Amino acid sequence: MTERKSIDLGDREAHVHQVAVIGAGSWGTAVAGLVARNADVTLWALESEIVSSVNERRMNDLFHPGVELPERVRATGDLAAAADGAQVIVLGVPTQFLRGVLRQVAGSIARQTPVVSLAKGIEVGSLMRPTEIISEVMADHDPTYVGVLAGPNLAKEVMTGKAAAAVVAFSEHEVAERLQPVFTSATFRVYTNDDVVGCELGGALKNVIAVAAGMARGLGHGQNFTGALLSRGLTEMCRIGLALGARAETFLGLSGQGDLVATCLSSDSRNHHLGYELARGRTLADITAETNMVAEGAKSVGGVVELAQRLGVRAPIAEMVRAVVVDGVTPAEAFEYMTAEPATHELSGILDARRVDAVT
Amino acid sequence: MTERKSIDLGDREAHVHQVAVIGAGSWGTAVAGLVARNADVTLWALESEIVSSVNERRMNDLFHPGVELPERVRATGDLAAAADGAQVIVLGVPTQFLRGVLRQVAGSIARQTPVVSLAKGIEVGSLMRPTEIISEVMADHDPTYVGVLAGPNLAKEVMTGKAAAAVVAFSEHEVAERLQPVFTSATFRVYTNDDVVGCELGGALKNVIAVAAGMARGLGHGQNFTGALLSRGLTEMCRIGLALGARAETFLGLSGQGDLVATCLSSDSRNHHLGYELARGRTLADITAETNMVAEGAKSVGGVVELAQRLGVRAPIAEMVRAVVVDGVTPAEAFEYMTAEPATHELSGILDARRVDAVT
Numbered sequence: 032m033t034e035r036k037s038i039d040l041g042d043r044e045a046h047v048h049q050v051a052v053i054g055a056g057s058w059g060t061a062v063a064g065l066v067a068r069n070a071d072v073t074l075w076a077l078e079s080e081i082v083s084s085v086n087e088r089r090m091n092d093l094f095h096p097g098v099e100l101p102e103r104v105r106a107t108g109d110l111a112a113a114a115d116g117a118q119v120i121v122l123g124v125p126t127q128f129l130r131g132v133l134r135q136v137a138g139s140i141a142r143q144t145p146v147v148s149l150a151k152g153i154e155v156g157s158l159m160r161p162t163e164i165i166s167e168v169m170a171d172h173d174p175t176y177v178g179v180l181a182g183p184n185l186a187k188e189v190m191t192g193k194a195a196a197a198v199v200a201f202s203e204h205e206v207a208e209r210l211q212p213v214f215t216s217a218t219f220r221v222y223t224n225d226d227v228v229g230c231e232l233g234g235a236l237k238n239v240i241a242v243a244a245g246m247a248r249g250l251g252h253g254q255n256f257t258g259a260l261l262s263r264g265l266t267e268m269c270r271i272g273l274a275l276g277a278r279a280e281t282f283l284g285l286s287g288q289g290d291l292v293a294t295c296l297s298s299d300s301r302n303h304h305l306g307y308e309l310a311r312g313r314t315l316a317d318i319t320a321e322t323n324m325v326a327e328g329a330k331s332v333g334g335v336v337e338l339a340q341r342l343g344v345r346a347p348i349a350e351m352v353r354a355v356v357v358d359g360v361t362p363a364e365a366f367e368y369m370t371a372e373p374a375t376h377e378l379s380g381i382l383d384a385r386r387v388d389a390v391t
Numbered sequence: 392m393t394e395r396k397s398i399d400l401g402d403r404e405a406h407v408h409q410v411a412v413i414g415a416g417s418w419g420t421a422v423a424g425l426v427a428r429n430a431d432v433t434l435w436a437l438e439s440e441i442v443s444s445v446n447e448r449r450m451n452d453l454f455h456p457g458v459e460l461p462e463r464v465r466a467t468g469d470l471a472a473a474a475d476g477a478q479v480i481v482l483g484v485p486t487q488f489l490r491g492v493l494r495q496v497a498g499s500i501a502r503q504t505p506v507v508s509l510a511k512g513i514e515v516g517s518l519m520r521p522t523e524i525i526s527e528v529m530a531d532h533d534p535t536y537v538g539v540l541a542g543p544n545l546a547k548e549v550m551t552g553k554a555a556a557a558v559v560a561f562s563e564h565e566v567a568e569r570l571q572p573v574f575t576s577a578t579f580r581v582y583t584n585d586d587v588v589g590c591e592l593g594g595a596l597k598n599v600i601a602v603a604a605g606m607a608r609g610l611g612h613g614q615n616f617t618g619a620l621l622s623r624g625l626t627e628m629c630r631i632g633l634a635l636g637a638r639a640e641t642f643l644g645l646s647g648q649g650d651l652v653a654t655c656l657s658s659d660s661r662n663h664h665l666g667y668e669l670a671r672g673r674t675l676a677d678i679t680a681e682t683n684m685v686a687e688g689a690k691s692v693g694g695v696v697e698l699a700q701r702l703g704v705r706a707p708i709a710e711m712v713r714a715v716v717v718d719g720v721t722p723a724e725a726f727e728y729m730t731a732e733p734a735t736h737e738l739s740g741i742l743d744a745r746r747v748d749a750v751t
Contacts, residue, residue, distance in 0.1 A: 182615075182618070182619065182622075183614070183615045183617075183618025183619055183622070184615055185613070185614055185615055188613040188614065188615045189615065193612065193613040193615060193616065194612055194613075194615070194616050195613075195615035195616060195619060196615075196616075196619035196622075196623070196734070198737050204736065211734070215734075220619070220730060220734050221734055222734045222735065222736065222737035223734070223735070223736050223737065224736060224737050224738065225736070252553065252554055253545070253548040253553040253554075253555075254543070254545055254548065254653045254656055254657050255542075255543045255544055255545055255548045255549065255553060255554070255555035255556075255653055256553065256554050256555060256556075257543075257652065257653065257656065258542070258543025258645075258649040258650060258651075258652045258653030258654075258656075259542070259543055259555060259556035259580070259645060259649055261648065261649065261652045262542075262543070262556075262643070262644055262645045262647070262648050262649030262652070263556070263645075263649075265643050265648055266643050266644065269640075269643055278738075278742075279639065279640050279643070280629075280639050280640075280738050280741050280742060281738065282643055283622070283625050283626050283629055283639070283642055283643060283648075283738075283741070284622055284626065284737045284738065285618070285619060285622045285623075285737055287622070288621065288622050288625055288643075288648050289618040289619055289621065289622030289623075290618060291618075292617065292618045292621045292622070292652060293614045293615055293617065293618030294618075296614055296617065296618075296656065297614050370580060374556070374571070374575075374580050374581055374582045374583070375582065375583070376564065376582065376583050376584060376585070377558050377582035377583065377584050377641075377644045377645055378584065378638075378640050378641065378643075378644065381640050381643070382638075382640060
């Protein structure tokens with residue numbers, strides 16, 4: 032790869048003028064707002080009140096009350112109509128609902144229309160990543176046109192115009208380059224990558240590490256411990272990624288360390304809060320009842336551990352979080368158990384997986 | 392590399408019973424305290440008041456007032472006496488003074504005595520890393536016995552017994568494994584690595600990124616921006632590392648992302664404070680006068696930019712910090728200038744440097 036030549040945004044922009052965003056949750060809506068600076072957007076919402084509030088007042092009352100969307104966003108409750116004429120399909124449907132929604136819309140998407148997944152997670156049961164689900168449901172779709180947009184993107188910040196960056200990843204780098212200007216704006220900087228698996232995994236795995244970071248803070252640990260935990264967490268994410276075909280280097284990037292940092296720093300995040308409260312001695316049931324929702328890290332940790340086991344990859348932090356969240360072990364005990372094993376080469380399971388520069 | 396067999400700490404521990412720590416600053420003293428749980432430590436201090444306070448009251452009054460050191464730490468003002476009989480030499484001397492101190496003690500260190508550098512930085516003028524200085528001054532020393540201890544280690548936290556982790560790196564992995572138990576304790580977990588350059592560079596480069604993170608916060612940016620900045624910072628560190636022979640993967644580790652996170656999160660750190668205050672409109676002179684010291688990131692940024700230029704590596708964040716700190720550009724202007732360039736493949740300069748999986 033040579034240094035990229037500068038991109039003529041204006042020129043490329045002209046190529047995409049109609050985009051469908053499927054799913055009007057918190058992040059889907061924010062992305063619709065981003066894309067609408069560059070193209071017309073049809074936003075599909077399951078909830079009829081979102082369709083009407085977007086079309087009547089340019090607001091998503093359910094997820095972003097009071098924040099205005101650009102004029103070029105139009106909402107619809109009709110999936111086929113949303114996809115019709117769209118040159119790019121953005122999938123903002125949560126992982127566990129993705130398969131069902133996709134089945135309804137797949138027939139309306141042409142074989143080489145780029146499909147950009149925003150979903151962060153692993154499907155319960157199948158342990159599949161969103162792009163795997165897409166490729167399975169849309170078996171005829173050209174796989175080089177299935178990719179992701181990922182990175183440190185708290186939806187609320189993006190929706191209110193705070194500056195952020197993300198990465199768009201497609202296995203054919205040229206497809207990613209073509210989509211870069213669709214999402215780019217003065218406050219949203221978009222990098223590219225050609226490692227779809229690596230870029231997709233960061234978002235699926237970071238929540239578990241965020242729960243662990245919350246536990247650490249609840250137990251009174253300091254910044255050194257947080258730094259160590261995030262580093263060990265990042266290598267754990269990388270090991271799982273390598274076993275699935277990702278590149279190690281991608282975890283240095285926006286969807287890896289970038290998203291991990293933004294999630295773990297956010298002391299008001301549900302994952303961090305859950306870990307913190309568990310470490311302070313409260314029960315999962317108690318915390319869940321209070322916040323009226325289960326933190327993503329608690330929901331996904333079982334799948335992450337199962338995936339790691341299936342791949343034969345060590346995942347001590349995920350196992351530790353699972354022991355606390357599922358088995359009711361105390362965070363103090365779980366941390367102690369986790370660190371009872373002797374420390375290894377810090378890139379154990381990474382260098383050997385790459386078969387580069389073998390050690391010892 | 393196969394999964395490491397578990398280490399018999401007790402057995403290895405027995406091999407090292409006498410360690411010299413050269414330099415009784417904040418971190419050198421904390422490391423002396425760590426090692427003293429496993430071996431006798433002779434701590435060399437330049438300041439006679441440190442020698443007396445350590446020997447009389449087991450405290451370093453200058454750097455850690457009120458915090459007690461283990462009994463096995465003895466201080467001396469005599470460099471040769473400190474090194475005499477030591478099976479391991481730990482160098483806790485700041486980078487800019489390392490050469491001078493080393494010249495005085497080099498003759499007292501046997502050719503295959505492991506030398507562990509704690510210094511984080513690049514020598515002004517020569518742009519050499521601490522281990523390069525060691526190898527130059529101690530030209531006869533076996534280079535496989537020159538390494539580093541690095542990681543997210545705020546000295547004050549370690550000194551007061553808060554849990555932390557670090558990595559000990561020697562080009563011969565067996566040497567690192569041999570030294571692992573010298574530093575390990577119940578609250579200090581030590582990993583190994585065989586990438587000395589990579590482990591050494593994190594500490595030298597992170598302070599510049601921390602200044603930028605402080606600027607971002609001062610300008611009112613949010614967590615997404617911080618996540619993006621730390622990710623772009625980590626890839627920038629990685630590019631410089633690769634040009635110097637480091638491994639990309641090491642930047643996922645404790646000395647890379649781990650130390651970067653701990654430093655950038657620390658809102659009370661001098662680097663973060665400097666960036667924050669600069670962004671709030673204050674001048675470097677003003678901030679320096681108030682805190683009575685120059686933040687490390689401000690001192691080292693010139694050298695980092697020079698090093699990157701010499702290596703032909705892009706370092707936009709370091710250049711941006713330099714423009715603010717040295718040339719007096721405002722942080723807002725500097726950020727704007729930095730992001731005026733179009734975003735590239737996020738691993739640009741990394742994948743091509745590795746000559747692995749070339750893109751486009």
